[in-house]
Amino acid sequence: xxxxxxxxxxxxxxxxxxxxxxxxxxxxxxxxxxxxxxxxxxxxxxxxxxxxxxxxxxxxxxxxxxxxxxxxxxxxxxxxxxxxxxxxxxxxxxxxxxxxxxxxxxxxxxxxxxxxxxxxxxxxxxxxxxxxxxxxxxxxxxxxxxxxxxxxxxxxxxxxxxxxxxxxxxxxxxxxxxxx
Numbered sequence: 001x002x003x004x005x006x007x008x009x010x011x012x013x014x015x016x017x018x019x020x021x022x023x024x025x026x027x028x029x030x031x032x033x034x035x036x037x038x039x040x041x042x043x044x045x046x047x048x049x050x051x052x053x054x055x056x057x058x059x060x061x062x063x064x065x066x067x068x069x070x071x072x073x074x075x076x077x078x079x080x081x082x083x084x085x086x087x088x089x090x091x092x093x094x095x096x097x098x099x100x101x102x103x104x105x106x107x108x109x110x111x112x113x114x115x116x117x118x119x120x121x122x123x124x125x126x127x128x129x130x131x132x133x134x135x136x137x138x139x140x141x142x143x144x145x146x147x148x149x150x151x152x153x154x155x156x157x158x159x160x161x162x163x164x165x166x167x168x169x170x171x172x173x174x175x176x177x178x179x180x
Contacts, residue, residue, distance in 0.1 A: 027142040029118055031065075035134035036127070037100050039090060041065025041077070045118055045140065052112035057081050061093075071095030079116075082106035087125050088136075101128040107138070 027045040041063050052058030057080035067075045070092040078089040087102035104125035110116040125134040
């Protein structure tokens with residue numbers, strides 16, 4: 001194998017490992033809303049919103065979840081900046097109805113027109129136009145095992161890709177050294 005081909009192969013393996021490591025950073029989050037209205041859904045911890053205005057908020061369209069009162073358990077989720085009262089709106093586009101409008105904490109960090117990161121924790125929300133109260137809990141489904149949990153979990157695909165990429169690189173380097 002020529003030296004240039006070997007360098008190209010090594011660079012491709014390193015780039016693949018780094019790319020898969022970047023993909024592993026986005027966690028899957030569980031959102032559970034309880035109180036006078038209940039709902040649940042999942043979103044990635046970071047991502048580009050479908051639409052947004054910096055300093056105001058952003059929207060994620062067509063989120064699959066459990067949204068009582070919706071036509072098909074799919075909703076558009078609007079998240080608002082603290083300067084706009086925080087909180088969120090759950091809108092059923094297909095059923096042409098708004099299911100919930102709340103005020104409360106800002107539930108994310110980052111620029112609304114760019115990439116946002118959701119904040120983990122438990123948040124108290126209030127009805128925008130009434131006496132309703134709600135609790136939104138945001139948890140990381142990809143969090144590592146805590147004390148007393150089963151250590152036999154299967155690694156996520158990006159972690160496995162990094163491991164196999166590293167093993168492949170080590171094999172190629174060893175094979176190259178053995179030839180010289």
